[in-house]
Amino acid sequence: MTAAGAELTLRHPVERFSLDNGLRVVLAPDRSVPVVAVSVFYDVGMRNEPEGRTGFAHLFEHMMFQGSAHVPKMEHARLVQAAGGTFNGSTHQDYTNYFEALPAEALERALFLEADRMAAPAITEENLRNQIDVVKEEIRVNVLNRPYGAFPWLQLPQIAFESFANTHDGYGSFVDLESSTVDDAADFFSTYYAPGNAVLCIGGDLDVAETEELVRRWFGPVPARPVPPLPPTGEPSPTGPRRGEVEDRLAPAPAVAVGWRVPDPVGDLDTYLGTVLLSELLSEGDASRLERRLIHDDRIAIAQSSYVGLFGDPFDVRDATLLTTQVHHPAAVGVDTVLAAVHEEIAKVAQDGVPADELARVQARTEAQLLRQADSVLGRTLGFAAAELIHGRAELAGELAARLAAVTPEQVQAAARGLDPDTAAVLELRATGGAK
């Protein structure tokens, strides 16, 4: 590692141990602010759902807040919030997580709450029916009642991929949600929420020895269960272009998304990092290639963005994933005009490469953004946990800025060569009947 690289490595040390029941534990102490973050990542996400149970990983996330053996419904929230803390959970393609950020003196309480629901969540008929209703409202507010609601994260994968794991609706169909039963939930819990299928990561104002003792006290008694094998999510690379369209009755203007398959984030991280910087170079800020071309020079777009990973976080997904470029454009501009300009800008990078000073600026910006995320105890803790679960190394989260700083112009050029128009998946959103 270069001297510059060493400076970019986060100074937070990481401690690691496992319990006999298989739970992996990562501690990331930092005593500068009297705050701790506790997170549990289960190795099950939207891509693990069986056919006929779309949306189940997310529905189950809701069930984990409905009480547990020693905690009545609503009490999880009260116990965290009345301690001055915040909490949430979220479902991703490859994992589901639960987390709290609290004053340091509430650490043991948070560990108790997470351990209690890891041991025995309250999976009852009443709770399940109630949360199916709540999830349906979540889907209405985020997808059905909103222009551009699912665009492109629920629709583009259907064009870009082949397997059920990668193409189905991770929010779930109302039919699948409504037909879910308590037995389904109990099975799902038993299969995927085993301690050996989880990572517990705690960051912030903590004493390592004391915290290890608390973790053993509360999580140690959770019985071990078999851990399911990792499902294969990788797919053969596409060999031809694919195109599809969706109608949006609520949207006032059209939009288009282009997705290209990118290298395996886990198996081929170094090549993948070139792709991550390419997406920044293309789309981050007024100095970026696509902002200049589409917005300022040609004036054929209202807004543009590019990102790696369906939810915009390149470091929390396994294979297979996409670099997505998303453009909102005026109705008067044809979609092929937009696509031609996007492909042309990428071709320039592929043919001419990237000036070193341009890449250095992009790297400085990326570094600042990574540091900003790491400035919050919770942000840092979630980063360590995701790196441990996906890459098997929490330390990677602290090294990313240095790894990205070491990426060369040649790597970015190589990444651009991978974004071939002939293997891209294109999704057009047609605005049909919106206001205006």
Place this chain on the structure above:
Amino acid sequence: MSTALDLSLIPPLGEPRPQPVPEVTETVLPSGLRVVVVPRPGVPLVELRLRVPFAATSARSAATHTARTAVLSGAVLLGTAAHDQTEIAQLLQGHGAELSVSADPDRLLLSTTLLPEGLAPVLGVLAELLTSAAYPNDQVEGERARVAERISIARSQPGVIARTALAARRYGAHPYALQLPSPDLVLAVRSTALRTLHRDRLVPAGSTLVLVGDLDPQAAIDAAGSALTEWSREGEAVTAPDVPAIAPGALEIVDRRGAVQSNIRLGGPAPGRTDPDLPAVRLANMVFGGYFSSRLVENIRERRGYTYSPRSSVDHLVASSSFLVEADVATEVTAPALLETQYELGRIALTPVTEAELDAARRYVLGSMALSTATHAGLASTLSALLGAGLPSDWLAEHQRALAEVTVEQVQDVARRYLAPSGLTAVVVGDADVITEPLRALGPVEVAAGEVEE
């Protein structure tokens, strides 16, 4: 639940550890610009916030002012006498920075994150923009067209439609009634108008520059002083005029045909940041609907499944503070959801909260304040807002002490005055064909045409 509960298992909380108090160094430059610096350990970053008072001067000029401000927010970055737009962006990017410019009814805010070594050069770019933004005609045309398109897209979002309708009803002829400028007025904005607006209103008097992060306070103040000497235009800071009292009136339904959900919004006045009632109202708000452990969430989400994220809040503008309630609910349960919301408002207005509810709300408010100011970005934004409201930098500590002393009686007193349903203006955006008749059961209703004027 089948198992007998043994709540004694739940670990007690330890002794709270003291929150570090921010060490604030401040000065007022000869130009009138107030500079506030807070050194912070942690990650090697600096957060910058420049807040400039930017309210409309009168209700009559508000529509044009809002349209011009919307275009200026993007156009100020379109280049200067010395550098074009791309060069400006590159100069910033090399230091990890990207300037974002945003406007609300009170102010313009220029903000960025940057790497510490970039402080002087980034302040230099900021000064260049403030003193010599060019507003090139051709690029301004492109910018205003994009802003108009973005406003059209924003106006198709049900949450924006609801917010706009509520503001119009609550503020009447006051400038705050205008949440989004009309696309037509935006398309009419010319470069010359932007240059005039910039000259008259982007002035140092009344503005505040906040810097938080990995820096030395005196060196940072010196760097700001020398970078910004040229920014010395004369001018007065303009704040919004007083807000008239408007009686709530009938529930307004904004028709959105075929909507699968209704957006319920209630709003009324709340005490301002210096009002001694504020701490009690903030706590009453929490107990009612301000966080997950609240009565509203327990009722209409966890018990009845009507909605995903109901919530209430206390929001502050310089001339008006608000108590707001929001819930997006399934179309068929719109009236029952409003009924339950009104029931909870009536209940908190008329009957005391419990000590346990009050203590939980208090600890949550104090804890979440500590969490949100624990990052460079959170502290910078909080300080910028407080100073912009004319408050001293130690207001936060004062407010924390005041929150600690609020009693159940005080909460009940303010809840009756500020949270009672009879005092709140109500708007529902949804499918009028389906929701109007049931809503009439709860009181008088007016149905407004579906789309905003264009």
